[in-house]
Amino acid sequence: MIREIPILDLKAQHRILSADLLQAIAGVLEDGHFILGPNVESFENEFAAYLGVEHAIGLNSGTDALHLALRALDIGPGDEVVTSTFSFIATAEAISIVGAKPVFVDIDPRTYALDPRRVEEAVTPRTRAIVPVHLYGTPAPMTDILSIARRHGLAIVEDCAQSIGATINGRMTGSFGTISAFSFFPSKNLGACGDGGMVVTDHADLAARIRALRAHGGRKKYFHEEVGLNSRLDEIQAAVLRIKLRHLEEWTRARRAVAERYNDGLAELTSLQTPFEEPGCRNVYHQYTIGTPRRDELQTFLRAHAISTMIYYPLPLHLQPAYAHLGGKPGDLPNAEAAAASVLSLPISPDLEREDQDHVIEVIREFSSALSAA
Numbered sequence: 039m040i041r042e043i044p045i046l047d048l049k050a051q052h053r054i055l056s057a058d059l060l061q062a063i064a065g066v067l068e069d070g071h072f073i074l075g076p077n078v079e080s081f082e083n084e085f086a087a088y089l090g091v092e093h094a095i096g097l098n099s100g101t102d103a104l105h106l107a108l109r110a111l112d113i114g115p116g117d118e119v120v121t122s123t124f125s126f127i128a129t130a131e132a133i134s135i136v137g138a139k140p141v142f143v144d145i146d147p148r149t150y151a152l153d154p155r156r157v158e159e160a161v162t163p164r165t166r167a168i169v170p171v172h173l174y175g176t177p178a179p180m181t182d183i184l185s186i187a188r189r190h191g192l193a194i195v196e197d198c199a200q201s202i203g204a205t206i207n208g209r210m211t212g213s214f215g216t217i218s219a220f221s222f223f224p225s226k227n228l229g230a231c232g233d234g235g236m237v238v239t240d241h242a243d244l245a246a247r248i249r250a251l252r253a254h255g256g257r258k259k260y261f262h263e264e265v266g267l268n269s270r271l272d273e274i275q276a277a278v279l280r281i282k283l284r285h286l287e288e289w290t291r292a293r294r295a296v297a298e299r300y301n302d303g304l305a306e307l308t309s310l311q312t313p314f315e316e317p318g319c320r321n322v323y324h325q326y327t328i329g330t331p332r333r334d335e336l337q338t339f340l341r342a343h344a345i346s347t348m349i350y351y352p353l354p355l356h357l358q359p360a361y362a363h364l365g366g367k368p369g370d371l372p373n374a375e376a377a378a379a380s381v382l383s384l385p386i387s388p389d390l391e392r393e394d395q396d397h398v399i400e401v402i403r404e405f406s407s408a409l410s411a412a
């Protein structure tokens with residue numbers, strides 16, 4: 039019998055935690071406090087402590103976390119924000135929502151993160167901030183980005199939606215930026231049972247501003263200093279996330295063990311690019327993403343063997359129809375365009391069975407030897 043191997047299986051995690059999760063949810067139902075109650079407050083404190091930052095503010099989603107970070111920095115119409123063209127659309131959307139212009143730059147093909155040299159070239163007198171993305175859980179080069187930001191007086195908003203727990207010289211991603219954004223979308227390394235997000239910062243004024251913005255722009259009920267929105271992490275999700283946060287380090291270790299097994303199993307296939315980990319950095323492998331010029335054929339071959347894979351992302355942001363008005367053309371940002379044509383993310387989760395993973399490795403090897411024989 040052929041067993042389906044999904045790219046991500048959340049059911050295993052929820053089976054293991056089900057008694058704890060149901061008890062936590064029942065506690066919220068009994069308490070009857072659904073919005074901005076004790077679980078949100080405790081989770082914010084636990085999250086800030088985990089990252090080693092001063093303030094954490096729970097929000098509706100990672101998209102709102104990025105958007106409210108930019109709002110709190112007073113970035114808006116007439117401003118430019120430099121970001122990677124190789125990301126999920128939400129990174130750019132947040133910049134557009136506040137009325138600023140995303141300026142897309144090319145990536146370093148090893149890390150898939152924005153290339154600091156390209157960032158420096160993209161800075162103009164209108165630039166206000168840089169939004170680096172730690173794509174796939176691989177840390178972006180924050181040392182270089184920090185020095186560019188300092189030289190030009192720019193803010194940094196880290197997009198940590200895929201990088202919770204990733205470190206650079208022992209320091210967590212999300213602790214480098216002026217404000218950083220996290221997502222608890224269910225498939226993320228720390229996922230809720232619904233939508234959720236968080237911003238973190240060491241700046242008390244920015245934290246207070248975001249707390250007000252998430253609740254209609256007021257610091258006191260029914261008094262509104264500015265126009266805000268409704269973007270709150272809810273109690274049930276916070277109760278779920280508090281339980282999951284206690285397992286995150288163990289899950290990260292398990293993900294890294296899976297990644298190492300892939301690295302070993304695929305090492306001799308020299309036509310594949312395996313994920314990069316800079317010395318001193320901890321990659322948390324939100325995705326285990328390989329690069330190969332025969333990507334589409336390999337994906338079809340894996341699918342025929344009941345193995346699911348995904349392409350994150352098939353079209354860089356500068357070529358998305360939503361950004362056609364910015365005038366991006368094929369060939370403008372060649373490293374990202376090459377990545378979009380060659381990346382493939384393999385099944386990974388803390389609970390991936392060893393025999394399933396070995397089967398994935400075997401099928402990829404079979405594909406490669408069929409190619410070299412042909």
Ligand SMILES: *Cc1c(COP(=O)(O)O)cnc(C)c1O
Pocket residue numbers: 099100101102125126128129171197199200220221222223233234235
């Ligand atoms: C998931 C994700 C987001 C958006 O998070 P949501 O919680 O889904 O709004 C932003 N940026 C990146 C890189 C992501 O992967």
